[in-house]
Structure formats: C-alpha cells, structure tokens
Amino acid sequence: MRSCKEIAQLLVPGQKLSLMQRVEIKMHLLFCKCCGNQQKQLEIIGRALQRYDQQFKNDSKQSERCQELTETIIKKIIS
Numbered sequence: 001m002r003s004c005k006e007i008a009q010l011l012v013p014g015q016k017l018s019l020m021q022r023v024e025i026k027m028h029l030l031f032c033k034c035c036g037n038q039q040k041q042l043e044i045i046g047r048a049l050q051r052y053d054q055q056f057k058n059d060s061k062q063s064e065r066c067q068e069l070t071e072t073i074i075k076k077i078i079s
C-alpha cells in the first residue's frame with residue numbers, strides 16, 4: 001500500500017498514470033479523507049491552469065510564469 005505522500009505525487013495533474021496507479025489511487029482514496037481533499041484541490045488547480053493556458057497561449061512569458069506558479073503551489077501541497 002502506498003503512503004499519502006506517494007499518492008499525492010500521483011495526483012499531480014498533467015501526468016500519465018498506468019491503470020495500476022489509478023487503481024492504487026482509487027483504493028487509497030476509499031479510506032483516506034485527507035488525500036481526497038488534496039485530490040479536489042489539485043483538480044481545481046489543474047482546471048485553473050488549463051483555462052489560464054488557453055487565455056495566454058499566444059503570450060509565452062505569461063504562460064511560463066503561470067507554469068512556475070502552478071509548480072510552486074503543487075510542491076507546497078504535496079510536501
């Protein structure tokens with residue numbers, strides 16, 4: 001069984017997960033409320049990033065800053 005920290009890293013948006021990893025996440029979330037909340041937060045960030053990315057897709061400087069900010073937020077959440 002994976003730890004909360006490992007699950008949090010798998011929950012970071014934008015990565016490709018294997019079927020096994022997705023099953024592991026689902027199993028973990030069944031009994032871990034803490035990670036469930038974290039998953040919701042990461043989903044919200046992922047969606048916000050997508051919107052922002054579309055808005056600034058012609059502005060690489062803004063887009064880059066957005067990516068940096070998102071990485072910082074995600075690192076804070078999963079650490």
Ligand SMILES: [Zn+2]
Binds near residue numbers: 003005007028032034
């Ligand atoms: Zn957990």
